[in-house]
Amino acid sequence: MTAYPLQVLVLRKTKLGEADMILTLLSSDGRIVRAVAKGMRKPTSRFAGRLEPGSATDLMLAPGRTFEVVSDARSVNLHAGLRADYERSTAASVVLDVLDKIAVEGQAEERLFGLACATLSALERATQEHLRATVTGFLIKAMAMHGYRPHLDSCVSCACAAEGQAGFSLEAGGVLCPACGGSAPQLNASSREMLSWLLSATMDAIADADLPSREVAETFALMRQFVTYHLPARLKALEFYANGSGT
Numbered sequence: 001m002t003a004y005p006l007q008v009l010v011l012r013k014t015k016l017g018e019a020d021m022i023l024t025l026l027s028s029d030g031r032i033v034r035a036v037a038k039g040m041r042k043p044t045s046r047f048a049g050r051l052e053p054g055s056a057t058d059l060m061l062a063p064g065r066t067f068e069v070v071s072d073a074r075s076v077n078l079h080a081g082l083r084a085d086y087e088r089s090t091a092a093s094v095v096l097d098v099l100d101k102i103a104v105e106g107q108a109e110e111r112l113f114g115l116a117c118a119t120l121s122a123l124e125r126a127t128q129e130h131l132r133a134t135v136t137g138f139l140i141k142a143m144a145m146h147g148y149r150p151h152l153d154s155c156v157s158c159a160c161a162a163e164g165q166a167g168f169s170l171e172a173g174g175v176l177c178p179a180c181g182g183s184a185p186q187l188n189a190s191s192r193e194m195l196s197w198l199l200s201a202t203m204d205a206i207a208d209a210d211l212p213s214r215e216v217a218e219t220f221a222l223m224r225q226f227v228t229y230h231l232p233a234r235l236k237a238l239e240f241y242a243n244g245s246g247t
C-alpha cells in the first residue's frame with residue numbers, strides 16, 4: 001500500500017511491545033488518527049525526539065490493518081519550550097488531553113488543529129502568570145467548536161438581559177438570570193465579560209493580556225466544570241492541573 005503525507009499534532013504516546021510506540025495524533029483536518037512508530041524506543045531510532053506529545057510533524061503514513069504505520073517523520077514545530085518547565089508542561093498536558101477526548105476518530109472538526117497549534121505556541125511563550133488564562137481560552141474555544149458555545153448575552157432560560165450577578169447553567173451552557181438561576185454556579189459580571197472576550201480574542205492576545213486574577217480563577221473554575229460536565233471521559237490532566245498548579 002502506498003504511503004501518504006499527513007500533517008499531525010502528537011497528542012499521546014503509548015508503549016507497544018519491545019520497542020514500538022502507538023501514537024494518538026490530531027490530523028490537520030481535525031481527525032484522530034492512531035499510528036504505530038516502529039522501533040521508536042530504540043536510542044538509534046530516527047523518530048526519537050521528533051514524535052513527543054505536543055510536536056507538530058509532517059508524517060508519511062502507510063495504511064495498516066489496526067493502526068497506520070509511520071514511515072517517515074519531519075518535525076515542523078517540536079514546541080520544545082513546553083517541556084522546559086513544569087507549569088508549562090502541565091498546562092500543555094491539559095490541552096493535549098482535552099483534544100484527545102474532544103476529537104472523534106473518523107470525524108473531522110477542521111478548526112481544532114489550528115486552535116491546538118495556536119494554543120501550544122501561546123503556552124510556549126506566555127509568562128507564568130498568563131498560563132491559566134491561556135488554558136481557559138483554549139477550553140472555551142474548543143468547547144465552542146465541539147458544539148457547546150457558551151451563551152453569554154442573555155439568560156439562556158427566559159432570554160432577559162440577566163445583568164449583574166448571574167448564574168451559569170452547565171447543562172444548558174449559558175447564563176441564567178437570578179430569577180431562573182436557582183442553585184447554578186455563580187458568575188459575576190466581570191467574569192462573564194472575560195468569558196466573552198476569551199471566546200473572541202486570538203490565543204496570542206490571550207497569552208499577552210494582563211487579566212485580573214480573581215476573574216481568571218473564576219472563569220477557569222467554571223470552564224473546568226463545563227468541560228467535565230459535557231465530555232464523557234475523565235480528564236485526568238485537567239483535574240491534576242486544577243488541583244496541583246498554583247498559578
Ligand SMILES: [Zn+2]
Binds near residue numbers: 157177
Ligand atoms: Zn431568566
